[in-house]
Amino acid sequence: MSEEPNIVIVGIGCRFPGANNVDEFWRLLKNGENHLIEVPPDRWNIETFYDADPSAPGKMYVRQGGFIPGVEDFDNRHFGISDEEARMMDPQQRLVLHCVHMALEDGGITRAELQKGKTGVYIGSMTYDYNAQANEDATICVPYSVTGNHFSIISARVSYVYNLTGPAMTIDTACSSSLVAINTASQALLLGDCDMAICGGVNCLFEPNVFVALCKAHMLSPHGQCRTFTKQADGYARGEGCGIVILKRMHKAIEQNNKIWGLIQSGTNQDGQNAQPISAPSGLQQEKLMEELFTKCNLDRNKIQVIEAHGTGTAIGDPTECRALGKVLGSKKFRKYLGSVKTNIGHLEAAAGVAGLIKVLLMMKYKTIVPSLWYSKENENPDLKLGEIGFTVPTICIPWDVTANNKRQASVNSFGFGGTNAHAVVTEVSVCQSYRSVSTFPLPAFVVISSHDEDSLYANIASFTERLKSGDYNLRSLSFTSTCKRDFMPIREALFADNHNRSD
Numbered sequence: 001m002s003e004e005p006n007i008v009i010v011g012i013g014c015r016f017p018g019a020n021n022v023d024e025f026w027r028l029l030k031n032g033e034n035h036l037i038e039v040p041p042d043r044w045n046i047e048t049f050y051d052a053d054p055s056a057p058g059k060m061y062v063r064q065g066g067f068i069p070g071v072e073d074f075d076n077r078h079f080g081i082s083d084e085e086a087r088m089m090d091p092q093q094r095l096v097l098h099c100v101h102m103a104l105e106d107g108g109i110t111r112a113e114l115q116k117g118k119t120g121v122y123i124g125s126m127t128y129d130y131n132a133q134a135n136e137d138a139t140i141c142v143p144y145s146v147t148g149n150h151f152s153i154i155s156a157r158v159s160y161v162y163n164l165t166g167p168a169m170t171i172d173t174a175c176s177s178s179l180v181a182i183n184t185a186s187q188a189l190l191l192g193d194c195d196m197a198i199c200g201g202v203n204c205l206f207e208p209n210v211f212v213a214l215c216k217a218h219m220l221s222p223h224g225q226c227r228t229f230t231k232q233a234d235g236y237a238r239g240e241g242c243g244i245v246i247l248k249r250m251h252k253a254i255e256q257n258n259k260i261w262g263l264i265q266s267g268t269n270q271d272g273q274n275a276q277p278i279s280a281p282s283g284l285q286q287e288k289l290m291e292e293l294f295t296k297c298n299l300d301r302n303k304i305q306v307i308e309a310h311g312t313g314t315a316i317g318d319p320t321e322c323r324a325l326g327k328v329l330g331s332k333k334f335r336k337y338l339g340s341v342k343t344n345i346g347h348l349e350a351a352a353g354v355a356g357l358i359k360v361l362l363m364m365k366y367k368t369i370v371p372s373l374w375y376s377k378e379n380e381n382p383d384l385k386l387g388e389i390g391f392t393v394p395t396i397c398i399p400w401d402v403t404a405n406n407k408r409q410a411s412v413n414s415f416g417f418g419g420t421n422a423h424a425v426v427t428e429v430s431v432c433q434s435y436r437s438v439s440t441f442p443l444p445a446f447v448v449i450s451s452h453d454e455d456s457l458y459a460n461i462a463s464f465t466e467r468l469k470s471g472d473y474n475l476r477s478l479s480f481t482s483t484c485k486r487d488f489m490p491i492r493e494a495l496f497a498d499n500h501n502r503s504d
Contacts, residue, residue, distance in 0.1 A: 007186045007265070008429060010258040011107025011246035013099040014358055017066035017239055017345040021102060026362045028344060029370040030397055036064050036225055036237050036346050043067070044208045054218065060211040064224025066239025066346030071095060071204055077453065079161050088148035090130040092202045093157050095242040096123055100158050100198055103244040107258060109196075111162065117195030120166030122185040123155040124177025124201035126350040132207050158198060166194035172350070174416030175310070176268075177201050178243065179353030183266040183422055185247055195252065200244035201351035211238065217279075219314070226313035226342035227374040229322075229393055231381055236312040239346025243354035250429075261361045263427045267293040271419030279417040281317055286324035286413070289421050294328070299425055302334045305400070306369060306410035307391070308356040311340025312347050319383040321413065322391070329411065330389030337398070338391040343373035353414035353422060360410045360426050367408070369398040450492040457491045 012022055018035030019025035028035065039046040051059035074094035076086035078101070086094070104110075131149040134140075147153050151170050159168040167188060171181045178201025185197035205211075214220050221227065221235035245261075253260055269289045275282035294301050307329060310321055322338075329336060341359045342348075348355050363369055375393045380386060386393065402408055408428040415421040449461055 005190055006250040006263050007189055007247050008250045008253050008263050009245050009261040009361065010248050010253050011103040011109060012244065012261060012358055012361060013102030013104075013106055014241065014243040014355070015068060015095060015099055016241035016243070016348070016355060017068055019345075022106065022358070022362070025358065026366065029341070029359060029362065030366070030368060032344075032371045032373060034225075034344060034373055036066050036239070038063050039065060040067055040069070043206060049208045049212065052222070054215060058212060060208065060215045060220075061222050062211060062215060062220045062224050062237070065205060065237055066241070066348070067205065068240055071240060074098070081161075084142070085144045085148070088134070088142060088144035090149050090154070091204045091206075092125055092127070092130070092242075093148070093154050095204065096154055096158060096200075096202050096244070097161060099200070099242045099244040100162075103198065103246050107246050109246065109258075113256075114162055114164060114196070118166035118193070119162070119164040119196045119198060120185060120188050120194035121155040121158045121164060121168045122171060122181040122188070122197060122199040123158070123169070124171050124173070124179075124181040124350045124353070125151065125154050125203070126172045126174055126177055127203055127205070127207075127210065129204060129207035129210065132209070154202065164198075166197070173420035173422075174418050175347065175349050175352050176414040176416035176420050176422045177350035177353070179266065179357070179412065179414040179422035179424060180268050180420060182245065182247070182264070182354065182357070182424065183268050186264065186266055189247060189249055195248070197247040198244060199247060200242065200354040201348070202242040203240050203349045203351045205238060205240045214238070221313060225374065226311070226340065226347060228309070228311040228313040228340040228343050228372065229318060229338070229375050229381055229384060229386070230313075230379045232374070232379070233313040233315060233318055233381055235314055236342065237346040239342075239348045241345065241348045241351050241355065243351055243358050245354060245357065260429045262364055263429050264357075264424055265293065265297045265299070265427075266422065266424035267296070268420060268422045271421070275419070278419060281320045281415055282419065282421075283320045283324040285419075286321065286415065286421050286423075287327050289423050290324070290328040290411075293423055293425065297425065301329050302331060303406065303409050304329055304336060304411050304425070305402070305408065306337045306339070306360065306363065308360050308410060308412045309338055309340050310352070310413050310415055311342055311372075313340075313342065318381060321415075322384045322386065322389070325413065326389030326391065330391065332390045335390050335392055337369050338386065338393050339370070339372040343375075353412065353424075356412045356414070357424065357426065360412055363400060364408045364410070364426070364428050367400045369394050369400045371395050371397060447495045448492060449495065450490070454491055457493060461493060
């Protein structure tokens, strides 16, 4: 097969508010769940910092955000990291390692496969919350304090743990960081700088002073919700989480029998002085980016069926973005669905773009368009004029149907408050997405679960059992993946299953 200059996604992993993995994220999306909660007491005392008066010095007018319980929890021994070093590691480093592990498992990619070529790591991140707290008391600093809190180590840690020799970059373009990281990874693959790329974004919230500063800039919603596309859109709600995707060149993924989630084509640009002040979005530059991407990649804009907007729920951002999207992708003849995952989990800032991307990939997999929260036609922000540009915001789950000659195709939009924009087009791939040898695996299925110690093994078995109960699996696929596409750890358990209701 001749090489095609196409990049595909072969593995995904995530942890978001209300979702510890990809399966839970899909449940959250299809059920239309909202996981923005009051600031947990283990972060800071909200009563100390809260004041409804925006002008109150040192206070925030927000009580809510998208938080992950136990976000700092970490099975460090699984990654060969000592307890002492793990204690000094920024939870963003821990969360990235955890989600990388999930993405590799999802893609059936073993350490042995990682060693066969150059793998690059590209992670978007923008917050230094843990570093700010760690430096409050100089007497507790130890040698691990340096690597535990340095920005560059977020990506380099992945390269070190997995012995990867491709480029490692931590990228900060504010809220477009993760989609810019994915674009950078795609370009590196096309240039031959790496053979596979691990990329995405991470965001953790530990520092109240950042909330205070954002409140002084009137960026956050007093209601603590992203009420995107509505009359009540009055700012965004902050959220934390991590999303990871693994990229390969398409011909390599097919040759190596990888599961393919979708094909991705992307681009980035900068606002320059096209918007004032520096934090204001430029509709003109967003338009130019999309026009350039669709022209360069020879894409038919009329075939886009779904748009995952940046959609933060701000008074300026939503109308600016929708006008730009409408000028490039709007069509009364070809209706398009418009949504924003921020209504479910908040604005994950540096991880926002990859959260939207994973949402799109899941909608493609399940052939279902999920609802955006808070919106109704009667409650639409009148400045958006969505009906005039052919956009519909779904308020219930809708079948994502396409005609026989078409593929599911979606756009993901993202921009940062420093002016860096990113846009990606994701296309369904009509190649066999199952491992070729799965259908020949006999039943009862033989499934191997392993870990570095008994406690972790039992936790993995419990997780596996819950997945069996969901019924969303193929026994032969599970058997093949667990025996041929996993790294075996020292402590192992073998299970036999002959149908969806019985395992021994």
